Amino acid sequence: MVRFLGALVGLFFSGILVLSFINGAIAVAPVLSEHGHLVAPTVEHEFHKHPKKVAWSFDGPFGHYDKAQLQRGFQVYTEVCSACHSLHQVSFRSLSDLGYSEAEVKAIAKARQVPDVDPKTGEPATRPGMPADKFPLVYPNDVAARAANNNAIPPDLSLIAKSRHDGANYVHSLLTGFTSQQGYKNEKGEELLKKFPDAKTPEGGHFNPYFANLNLAMAPPLTAEGQVTYGPGQPKPTVDQMAQDVSAFLMWTAEPKMEARKSTGIAVVVFLLFATVLAWMSYQNIWANKEH
Amino acid sequence: MSFPWAEHYTPKNPVMKWVDERLPLPRFVYNAVGAGYPVPRNLNYFWNFGVLAGVALVIQLVTGIILAMHYAANGGVAFDSVEHIMRDVNSGWLLRYAHANGASFFFIIVYIHIFRGLFYGSYKAPREMVWLLGVVIFLLMMATAFMGYVLPWGQMSFWGAQVITGLFAAIPVVGEPIQTWLLGGFAPGNAALNRFFSLHYLLPFVIAGVIILHIWALHIPGSSNPTGVEVKGPQDTVPFHPYYTAKDGFGVGVFMIIFALVLFFAPNAMGHPDNYIPANPMSTPAHIVPEWYFWPFYAILRAFTMDLSIPFTGIVIIPAKLLGVMAMFASILLLFFLPWIDTSPVRSGKYRPLFKKFFILLGIDVLILGYCGGAPAEEPYVMISQIAAAYYFAHFLIILPIIASFERPDPLPGSITEAVLAKSGHKTGDAALAAAE
Numbered sequence: 223m224v225r226f227l228g229a230l231v232g233l234f235f236s237g238i239l240v241l242s243f244i245n246g247a248i249a250v251a252p253v254l255s256e257h258g259h260l261v262a263p264t265v266e267h268e269f270h271k272h273p274k275k276v277a278w279s280f281d282g283p284f285g286h287y288d289k290a291q292l293q294r295g296f297q298v299y300t301e302v303c304s305a306c307h308s309l310h311q312v313s314f315r316s317l318s319d320l321g322y323s324e325a326e327v328k329a330i331a332k333a334r335q336v337p338d339v340d341p342k343t344g345e346p347a348t349r350p351g352m353p354a355d356k357f358p359l360v361y362p363n364d365v366a367a368r369a370a371n372n373n374a375i376p377p378d379l380s381l382i383a384k385s386r387h388d389g390a391n392y393v394h395s396l397l398t399g400f401t402s403q404q405g406y407k408n409e410k411g412e413e414l415l416k417k418f419p420d421a422k423t424p425e426g427g428h429f430n431p432y433f434a435n436l437n438l439a440m441a442p443p444l445t446a447e448g449q450v451t452y453g454p455g456q457p458k459p460t461v462d463q464m465a466q467d468v469s470a471f472l473m474w475t476a477e478p479k480m481e482a483r484k485s486t487g488i489a490v491v492v493f494l495l496f497a498t499v500l501a502w503m504s505y506q507n508i509w510a511n512k513e514h
Numbered sequence: 515m516s517f518p519w520a521e522h523y524t525p526k527n528p529v530m531k532w533v534d535e536r537l538p539l540p541r542f543v544y545n546a547v548g549a550g551y552p553v554p555r556n557l558n559y560f561w562n563f564g565v566l567a568g569v570a571l572v573i574q575l576v577t578g579i580i581l582a583m584h585y586a587a588n589g590g591v592a593f594d595s596v597e598h599i600m601r602d603v604n605s606g607w608l609l610r611y612a613h614a615n616g617a618s619f620f621f622i623i624v625y626i627h628i629f630r631g632l633f634y635g636s637y638k639a640p641r642e643m644v645w646l647l648g649v650v651i652f653l654l655m656m657a658t659a660f661m662g663y664v665l666p667w668g669q670m671s672f673w674g675a676q677v678i679t680g681l682f683a684a685i686p687v688v689g690e691p692i693q694t695w696l697l698g699g700f701a702p703g704n705a706a707l708n709r710f711f712s713l714h715y716l717l718p719f720v721i722a723g724v725i726i727l728h729i730w731a732l733h734i735p736g737s738s739n740p741t742g743v744e745v746k747g748p749q750d751t752v753p754f755h756p757y758y759t760a761k762d763g764f765g766v767g768v769f770m771i772i773f774a775l776v777l778f779f780a781p782n783a784m785g786h787p788d789n790y791i792p793a794n795p796m797s798t799p800a801h802i803v804p805e806w807y808f809w810p811f812y813a814i815l816r817a818f819t820m821d822l823s824i825p826f827t828g829i830v831i832i833p834a835k836l837l838g839v840m841a842m843f844a845s846i847l848l849l850f851f852l853p854w855i856d857t858s859p860v861r862s863g864k865y866r867p868l869f870k871k872f873f874i875l876l877g878i879d880v881l882i883l884g885y886c887g888g889a890p891a892e893e894p895y896v897m898i899s900q901i902a903a904a905y906y907f908a909h910f911l912i913i914l915p916i917i918a919s920f921e922r923p924d925p926l927p928g929s930i931t932e933a934v935l936a937k938s939g940h941k942t943g944d945a946a947l948a949a950a951e
Binding site: 381502505 | 555556557594597600601602607608611752756757760761763764766767768770771774775777778779781782787788789790791800817818819820822834837841844848851854855857892893894896897900901903904905907908910911912915934935937938
């Protein structure tokens with residue numbers, strides 16, 4: 223009885239699935255004959271680019287952050303990005319990871335106003351930051367953020383390198399990927415505006431093939447060499463260099479414990495290898511006279 | 515335990531003797547995982563996965579209980595509290611990554627454990643109860659993992675909760691009230707987050723309870739083995755301790771190495787980047803996907819694209835969405851009936867040539883379903899998952915009962931010992947042959 227009912231259930235579901243498949247195949251046939259694909263091609267599918275690979279100092283199991291690079295990246299963030307983008311998961315005190323001294327961290331915090339209440343009147347007020355504070359928000363709320371940015375909200379950057387696929391590479395590619403949509407071609411040599419004349423970047427948008435839907439509200443933030451002045455002994459602040467530096471910095475804000483994680487991991491794996499070899503030997507020893 | 519030749523507990527230490535007379539806990543441990551539990555001597559490495567699942571549960575419990583000390587289940591601060599754990603709590607990053615990846619590894623282990631059971635016929639008499647309790651554990655794990663994924667309150671948490679509770683809305687008439695009741699509101703919010711947290715803390719202990727029943731039920735007939743031939747005498751078994759404690763020790767070591775490699779060097783590889791974006795009810799992610807361990811079932815859910823209707827009338831009997839929900843639940847619930855669906859008297863797939871082929875096909879089929887479940891809901895993935903899902907149901911409900919009736923199994927060994935000696939005899943034979951050449 224169970225088998226009979228089971229077979230009926232099986233026939234029911236499998237039958238409907240086969241019918242759905244046939245139905246789908248009929249629906250897909252004209253698309254296939256027209257485009258040579260099962261899905262009608264979209265502009266995102268045809269012209270979106272995957273991030274360029276950058277050789278980061280923090281790649282691989284032994285990777286470390288390059289403190290000088292993180293400091294340069296922090297400088298780029300401060301002078302360029304922080305006009306619109308907050309970093310509100312990050313505490314000033316954690317900047318000591320970048321190699322800043324206690325006094326420098328205090329000075330960095332002090333240069334920023336953080337929200338508080340006036341100790342005398344209880345009214346909302348601001349005061350200079352302290353190392354224990356987090357980076358303050360740029361806009362008091364989303365409505366203010368939208369009002370100031372052509373109806374787009376500049377995302378908080380604390381976790382941007384983990385909330386995008388291939389984050390550090392993505393940020394670097396996005397920052398250096400702005401280009402003119404006029405005459406833009408993909409690797410197959412197809413021209414975007416010829417293939418998709420309706421996909422023209424809307425007013426106030428900026429074309430960037432690394433962005434998921436190809437047009438974003440942010441204008442190119444890094445436009446000229448030397449836009450940020452690096453200290454002596456540092457590399458030349460080309461657009462690519464600045465983009466790399468700020469991407470590395472944002473990787474650090476997203477994953478500040480990465481170095482501790484990797485070094486702990488190496489110790490743990492070495493210990494486990496040792497323990498597992500011992501476990502293997504005791505297993506072999508105990509089973510030595512037992513055929514199995 | 516139930517074997518007459520099992521060693522009986524005689525306390526050597528006077529303290530143990532004193533304890534055992536008042537509370538026979540030492541006896542219980544001895545009979546459950548000590549020298550008093552005889553186990554077939556021929557178990558292969560696939561039999562390590564029960565113990566490994568236990569290790570994974572303990573990892574989840576320990577890391578989870580500590581995480582709960584620092585986590586705040588409130589829609590306004592949940593996301594930030596997870597970041598607080600990652601940044602400010604001592605070794606918080608380790609706890610959270612261990613817990614998140616631990617869930618994935620728990621499922622990897624349990625899937626191997628289930629497929630071990632499917633291949634070696636561990637669900638067959640007299641172990642049906644072990645299997646049934648195992649399916650209950652699997653269902654509880656799925657519920658626990660789903661609710662756990664909601665807690666960080668990222669985009670995938672929020673929209674996953676929306677989609678999965680939305681499945682209940684497909685039930686006719688009472689569906690939408692049920693969804694509202696489950697969520698405590700019309701959309702996932704603070705009420706949903708709080709109850710999911712509460713249940714996410716409760717269910718693991720329920721799982722632990724059902725695991726005790728699962729192991730208890732196992733100890734009545736004792737473990738099955740790769741030949742599927744029942745134990746015939748003391749020569750077929752070895753005491754669990756030290757033989758299998760030593761082998762499991764090695765297995766746990768290998769598991770921990772693989773777990774550590776992912777945990778420390780690729781902790782986000784099995785997660786979705788969107789869950790690092792705070793939950794936003796106003797912005798729907800482009801592709802809402804659950805965690806990878808749900809992908810095969812998600813593919814079955816989405817494979818139903820056609821309403822069941824009376825042809826040429828347009829009268830819908832069952833809408834596509836409801837069909838998908840029914841099929842998704844059926845795909846797991848059918849496992850409860852497996853002991854009575856597969857009637858082949860031969861337990862182990864090793865001696866079932868036809869079954870073996872279909873079993874391999876099922877393995878590939880589930881991998882394909884998994885791949886399609888993680889892919890966007892567009893062609894060709896939907897069409898592939900339709901065929902794969904059709905095979906999934908056909909395999910369990912049609913093919914298994916049919917092949918059981920006309921398959922001619924290979925000859926079975928007379929006993930476990932005979933199989934073991936034949937295997938090692940082969941080896942010496944081969945060595946002699948090689949030496950002669």
